Amino acid sequence: MKTVKLEDIIGTDQEIDGGNWVSRRLLLAKDGMGYSVHDTIIKAGTETHIWYQNHLEAVYCIEGEGEVVTLKDNKVHEIKAGTIYALDEHDEHLLRGKTDMRMVCVFNPPITGREVHDENGVYPVIKE
Numbered sequence: 001m002k003t004v005k006l007e008d009i010i011g012t013d014q015e016i017d018g019g020n021w022v023s024r025r026l027l028l029a030k031d032g033m034g035y036s037v038h039d040t041i042i043k044a045g046t047e048t049h050i051w052y053q054n055h056l057e058a059v060y061c062i063e064g065e066g067e068v069v070t071l072k073d074n075k076v077h078e079i080k081a082g083t084i085y086a087l088d089e090h091d092e093h094l095l096r097g098k099t100d101m102r103m104v105c106v107f108n109p110p111i112t113g114r115e116v117h118d119e120n121g122v123y124p125v126i127k128e
């Protein structure tokens with residue numbers, strides 16, 4: 001087994017600044033778990049368009065508050081510490097941080113660590 005410490009990820013190429021968010025990617029495809037796990041800060045006052053057409057993502061909020069708007073039905077989903085949301089239908093959405101939000105994100109398939117959102121809010125599938 002292995003342990004990974006957030007303090008050892010910060011400042012490395014596993015810390016990705018997406019502009020509206022900073023993602024510290026704790027476990028990636030190379031770790032062989034079949035999913036990736038990220039500790040992500042969503043910045044207060046931001047709105048991010050996201051549409052993971054190639055991935056399923058579950059997001060557990062452990063600090064802060066905000067909302068997710070699913071674009072197929074314009075439904076607003078309140079997010080606060082203790083809320084998990086699951087993008088089980090590759091849902092196109094807007095993610096809004098009212099405050100800074102700290103999120104634990106799990107991706108299936110795992111991301112490799114190099115992905116940033118393209119203009120459609122999509123991550124490509126990158127083969128190792």
Ligand code: 9YT
Nearest residue numbers: 021023038040059103105
């Ligand atoms: C919650 C969310 O999807 N934020 C965007 C960044 C993503 N979690 C990532 O790349 O770690």
